[in-house]
Amino acid sequence: MAFVIDSSAITKLIVEEQHSKVFWNWVNDCKSELLISELARTEVSRTIARSNIDLHSQFNAIIDRFGIIRVSTQVLLIAAIINPPSLRTLDAIHLASCLMLGDDLTSFVTYDSALANAAQINNIDVIAPGIT
Numbered sequence: 226m227a228f229v230i231d232s233s234a235i236t237k238l239i240v241e242e243q244h245s246k247v248f249w250n251w252v253n254d255c256k257s258e259l260l261i262s263e264l265a266r267t268e269v270s271r272t273i274a275r276s277n278i279d280l281h282s283q284f285n286a287i288i289d290r291f292g293i294i295r296v297s298t299q300v301l302l303i304a305a306i307i308n309p310p311s312l313r314t315l316d317a318i319h320l321a322s323c324l325m326l327g328d329d330l331t332s333f334v335t336y337d338s339a340l341a342n343a344a345q346i347n348n349i350d351v352i353a354p355g356i357t
Contacts, residue, residue, distance in 0.1 A: 247355030
């Protein structure tokens with residue numbers, strides 16, 4: 226069983242935000258596999274670049290703790306048709322990555338409420354440590 230973690234959650238491990246400490250504790254206590262889409266690596270890197278603070282070495286050390294879900298052609302095909310139609314492209318790719326795990330997915334970890342709602346529409350269990 227595995228948890229898929231999106232960019233909004235990964236960012237909390239690098240930049241101090243609300244729920245960062247709770248999420249750190251959750252990650253450290255989790256006994257299941259923790260996965261991210263390879264897309265999250267790029268998204269968080271871009272967030273760090275915009276912060277004007279050099280956090281890339283910290284990011285690289287943290288990101289090595291997670292397994293990577295590749296953005297394959299199959300993931301992109303699922304993302305193209307996933308509901309709701311209003312879902313942003315990158316969010317659709319995150320959800321499609323979750324769906325690729327099938328029964329091996331425990332929950333999707335996100336702090337993005339729109340993405341959480343879309344996940345629930347697609348019958349994906351969602352958690353946000355410190356909130357849910």
